[in-house]
Amino acid sequence: MNFRNTCRACSSLFRIRMAEGLQYRVSAISGTVVGVFWALLECVLFTVFYTYSENGSWNNNGLSLPQTISYVWLAQGLFVLQSMSIDSEIMGKINNGDVGIELCRPMNLYTHWFVKSSAGKLGTSWIRSLATVLAGLLMPVGYALGGPASLTALFCFILSVVMAFVLCSAFAMLVTAIRLNITWGDGPTYMLLLVSGILSGTYLPLRLWPDFMQTFLYLQPFGGFADIPVQLYIGSMAPTAALPGIGLQLIWSLLFIAAGRLIMKRKLNSIIVQGG
Amino acid sequence: MIAEGKIYFKYLRMHLLSGMEYKGWWLMLIQVLIVVVSDPIATVLLFSRFGNIGEWTVAHIILVYSLAVASFGLAESLCRGFDYFPWHLLRSGDFDRLLLRPRSLFVQVAASRFHLHRLVRPVTGICAAGWALGELGIPLTPGRLGILAMALAGGCLMYCGVFVLTSGLAFFTIKGLDWIYLLTNASYQITRCPEPYMPRALKSVFSFVLPMLFISFYPAATVCGWKYPQWLGFLSLPAGAVFLGLSLLVWRIGVRHYKSTGS
Numbered sequence: 001m002n003f004r005n006t007c008r009a010c011s012s013l014f015r016i017r018m019a020e021g022l023q024y025r026v027s028a029i030s031g032t033v034v035g036v037f038w039a040l041l042e043c044v045l046f047t048v049f050y051t052y053s054e055n056g057s058w059n060n061n062g063l064s065l066p067q068t069i070s071y072v073w074l075a076q077g078l079f080v081l082q083s084m085s086i087d088s089e090i091m092g093k094i095n096n097g098d099v100g101i102e103l104c105r106p107m108n109l110y111t112h113w114f115v116k117s118s119a120g121k122l123g124t125s126w127i128r129s130l131a132t133v134l135a136g137l138l139m140p141v142g143y144a145l146g147g148p149a150s151l152t153a154l155f156c157f158i159l160s161v162v163m164a165f166v167l168c169s170a171f172a173m174l175v176t177a178i179r180l181n182i183t184w185g186d187g188p189t190y191m192l193l194l195v196s197g198i199l200s201g202t203y204l205p206l207r208l209w210p211d212f213m214q215t216f217l218y219l220q221p222f223g224g225f226a227d228i229p230v231q232l233y234i235g236s237m238a239p240t241a242a243l244p245g246i247g248l249q250l251i252w253s254l255l256f257i258a259a260g261r262l263i264m265k266r267k268l269n270s271i272i273v274q275g276g
Numbered sequence: 277m278i279a280e281g282k283i284y285f286k287y288l289r290m291h292l293l294s295g296m297e298y299k300g301w302w303l304m305l306i307q308v309l310i311v312v313v314s315d316p317i318a319t320v321l322l323f324s325r326f327g328n329i330g331e332w333t334v335a336h337i338i339l340v341y342s343l344a345v346a347s348f349g350l351a352e353s354l355c356r357g358f359d360y361f362p363w364h365l366l367r368s369g370d371f372d373r374l375l376l377r378p379r380s381l382f383v384q385v386a387a388s389r390f391h392l393h394r395l396v397r398p399v400t401g402i403c404a405a406g407w408a409l410g411e412l413g414i415p416l417t418p419g420r421l422g423i424l425a426m427a428l429a430g431g432c433l434m435y436c437g438v439f440v441l442t443s444g445l446a447f448f449t450i451k452g453l454d455w456i457y458l459l460t461n462a463s464y465q466i467t468r469c470p471e472p473y474m475p476r477a478l479k480s481v482f483s484f485v486l487p488m489l490f491i492s493f494y495p496a497a498t499v500c501g502w503k504y505p506q507w508l509g510f511l512s513l514p515a516g517a518v519f520l521g522l523s524l525l526v527w528r529i530g531v532r533h534y535k536s537t538g539s
Contacts, residue, residue: 030455033455033458034455034457034458034462037458037462038462038465041462041465041466041469041478044469044474044475044478045322045468045469048329048469048470048473049322049326049329050326052329052330052473053326053327053328053329054326054327054328054329055325055326055327186304187298187301187302187303187304187306187307188303190304190307191303191306191307191310194307194310194311194314195310198314198317203314203317203318204317204318204321204322208321208322208325209321210321210324210325
């Protein structure tokens with residue numbers, strides 16, 4: 001199968017999954033409700049901490065309250081890119097043995113699933129993201145998402161978000177490749193997804209973590225899921241730092257893709273198809 | 277009643293054994309432990325960054341929070357089936373099979389799933405509450421223990437109610453239940469905010485719509501003698517029971533309304 005046919009197959013797979021996702025509009029709405037609620041809760045919490053705590057006014061962490069609140073909203077918007085579990089359709093195939101059928105297709109399994117899972121991720125989530133961010137913009141003063149630090153910052157943010165999508169997809173595929181080994185169950189994969197979620201900054205802005213961890217937090221791959229784009233937007237990371245940041249995302253994406261492909265190839269050599 | 281109880285535990289045993297067939301089943305224990313430990317980590321880090329809020333220290337927050345988490349975990353362990361119900365029984369049409377069996381529907385659904393690793397959450401929650409009480413210098417008397425046990429039981433009932441409510445509503449919506457997340461995993465996050473600083477709207481939602489504060493904050497306040505009416509701490513059990521009762525009503529209506537889906 002040549003390159004052009006692969007591209008065509010990928011684009012139709014992508015379209016099918018997108019359309020499928022769009023059918024569940026109620027799901028997107030309820031997702032937005034959760035996101036907005038969650039963000040408001042975080043805003044309340046941060047406001048309490050910044051206003052009433054002992055060291056609240058003494059700002060030694062490089063993030064002001066409005067910046068933190070913007071961070072919360074954007075992180076909620078980007079949160080949908082991260083997978084909390086493996087794409088349910090692929091998971092079903094792994095569990096019931098349909099992997100065998102998938103292997104009969106004249107297309108690389110990794111590419112096939114990569115497109116499928118990333119499209120599934122994007123299917124409804126972009127509406128949810130936009131709605132969450134919009135809700136953030138419309139909130140009353142004090143809880144509202146502020147504007148970007150500058151026009152350059154906005155541009156860097158968008159570029160970095162695109163990269164974050166690739167990075168998240170690549171990571172999800174790496175996890176899927178690991179899950180192919182069915183006899184181990186869900187334990188290892190959930191742990192990987194969990195750790196990635198915590199280190200992505202959606203739990204707590206990475207800047208508010210202890211100071212001695214900052215270098216590690218910057219270099220680890222998961223900051224690229226949300227932290228780097230958001231920091232570019234709110235201006236706690238200068239536009240000059242955008243290039244290294246996006247470069248970091250790119251390097252990790254390539255590493256994840258390479259590792260995912262390798263693991264999948266090795267697993268497929270010795271796969272035992274489960275079920276029938 | 278006894279027969280139903282027997283079936284319930286038989287189911288649990290079956291799920292336990294089948295879960296242990298996976299080589300990495302013990303990894304799930306670690307996984308939940310990481311979830312449980314990492315959940316409040318944001319709060320702890322915030323306290324280390326910002327210092328105390330008035331008289332509120334980490335121990336105060338952890339006490340209230342752990343009560344909520346432990347009762348959530350208990351309900352999750354005992355009523356797991358309801359949590360999965362909309363996805364695994366309803367949409368696939370497997371629910372039809374349960375309807376054919378001459379046994380209590382509630383027991384069958386509740387026990388349709390059981391994961392040993394879910395028990396990690398209540399266990400760590402209770403340990404954390406113990407640590408917080410030690411940190412606050414509150415000796416455990418039988419009376420206080422009673423209040424805490426009642427808080428846990430009430431919380432467990434309330435969260436069972438949440439799961440049952442989800443399932444009941446799932447009869448009408450089939451998909452698009454993400455918002456239920458607000459009532460489960462998101463709901464106990466509210467206890468991370470010190471109660472006196474909580475906005476009034478949040479406070480009333482989480483005491484009258486979902487009696488969150490009654491099962492976590494008020495018992496803690498009564499046990500530790502914070503400046504709140506003592507009797508509020510005893511309301512956890514009735515509050516949880518009322519919530520469960522209302523949910524069961526919704527579930528009843530749902531079952532009657534049920535038309536098969538799937539194949």
